[in-house]
Amino acid sequence: MGLVIDIPALVANWKALGARAGSARPGAVVKADAYGLGAVRVAPALYQAGARDFFVALASEGRAIRPHLADDARIFVLSGHMEGADLTGLVPVLNSPEQFFRDRALRARGPFAIQLDSGMNRLGMEAGEWAAIRSEALAAGPQLVMSHLACADEPDHAANAQQLAAFRAMTEGVTAPRSLAATGGILLGSDYHFDLVRPGIGMYGAEPFTDAQPVVTLALPIVQTRDVRPGESVGYGYSWTATRPSRVATVAAGYADGLHRALGREGKLRLWAGERACPVIGRISMDLITVDVTDLPDVPPALEILNARQGVDALAALGGTIGYEILTSLGRRYERTYL
DSSP: OEEEEOHHHHHHHHHHHHHHTTTSEEOEEOHHHHHTTOHHHHHHHHHHHTOOEEEESSHHHHHHHGGGSOTTOEEEETTOSOTTOOOTTOEEEEOSHHHHHHHHHHSSSOOOEEEBOSSOSSSSBOHHHHHHHHHHHHHTOOSOEEOOOSSTTSTTOHHHHHHHHHHHHHTTTOOSOEEOOBHHHHHHOGGGTOSEEBOOGGGGTOTTOTTOOOOEEEEEEEEEEEEEOTTOEESGGGOEEOSSOEEEEEEEOOGGGTOOGGGGTTSOOEEEETTEEEEEESOOOSSEEEEEOTTOSSOOSEEEEESSSSOHHHHHHHTTSOHHHHHHHOOTTSOEEEO
């Protein structure tokens, strides 16, 4: 029972994405605690498999995994050199001239990378900013020059080719390694691969990498079962009323554990007992979910909400969201098992 994280499957997904990137070196995005799955377990496993370049969002995330990786592992901090940040053992990805000059002043030419804005308008130097400091920045020897695609999960979106052209124009003549593609960009093809790719969501078993092996299984323990007569209602607001003699199981999880109320809003959410689906009834509350188990011949000690039949993306679709949000919302109250 609880949250089971299949490390061999995750590593296999990383290797499969790396294989699609040709000669480009595959890094690994382990920000947000490895998308909620535990960076101190995930990053060392990927290092053992051959990864040497890791990407986090914040310096604090980098410091958390630095003791768990060998000295030749590079940890890139995507937020760059924020004022007051401790970047010891880390590589800030500098996003603006302000960050570049702060880094030069405070870190005695420590290792750094550069992020360029190729059209996403989120992080990175715009063309004019980059032109103004390009010569000085390149002379200082960045370990990486990168950008990020806004619409890579939509292969036919015109923005992909536009950003590719912009990135090429901004990095013409650059001899430092270049990186544009995360998971979606890897799948767009070799034009987007450059020198280093950054597998992220696909490693963790979610779209747009549809060939990914499932990484996460989540089983919710049953706290109590009860018989409910026709006409009796269940849960907050009495949003479900029995129309037949029913057996109801209450499981120990809720929106405090990342299973948001919206997952049950259309009455389509199912929990699983082996091959048999059981409908969630009533509202998802903070700590509990109620499930109709009337049709089960035997009620097991736990019911699965994430498995091979209802994966991360299927669950996300029920809540009108994306697999990223499901994974990163998984709460700390689950008992975690790493295969």
